Amino acid sequence: MTISRNITESDHEMSVDDRSGLVSRELLTVPDSNAGELEVVPMRKPKGAEVAQRRIRRPFSVSEVEALVKAVEKLGTGRWRDVKLHAFDDPKPQTYVDLKDKWKTLVHTARISPQQRRGEPVPHELLDLVMADEQEKDLVEMLQENHLIDISKYANYVKFCPQCGCP
């Protein structure tokens, strides 16, 4: 019996989180009979089977970290979709959520002592840039809290192109 189907030519919506082709989630369509009011549909309970497989660990190469830092340097920390597009070739396995997570670990890495870091050492030059961006973010945050500036109507910490002004 086939439990988890590997849909390849289906018409299911493709989401960025599709685990390397292993398709996950399906879009269940509820019979719109009693159309209108609030009705919680039973929805098949994902019993035992079709439990999506966890993606394999894929450490970022120093090269990729550099691309990530470079992209964040230009786009900021609030648009991982664009960061993904600007720093990685679409087919790459890393999703923008992964990049967001990687940035989080980079900030952590930059804060701990070099001795407690693991894996291929990330050039401190890069970690310095990460810290710099974080500092800038914290500064803006502080200035806002102190009513020294007001950019509340804009996304937090996004940077804007000096030229085209595109966020």
Added chain:
DNA sequence: TTTAGGG
């Protein structure tokens, strides 16, 4: 679908 954070 993307953002944003906790799990």
Added chain:
DNA sequence: CCCTAAA
């Protein structure tokens, strides 16, 4: 990495 509430 995953899960997912919100937007």
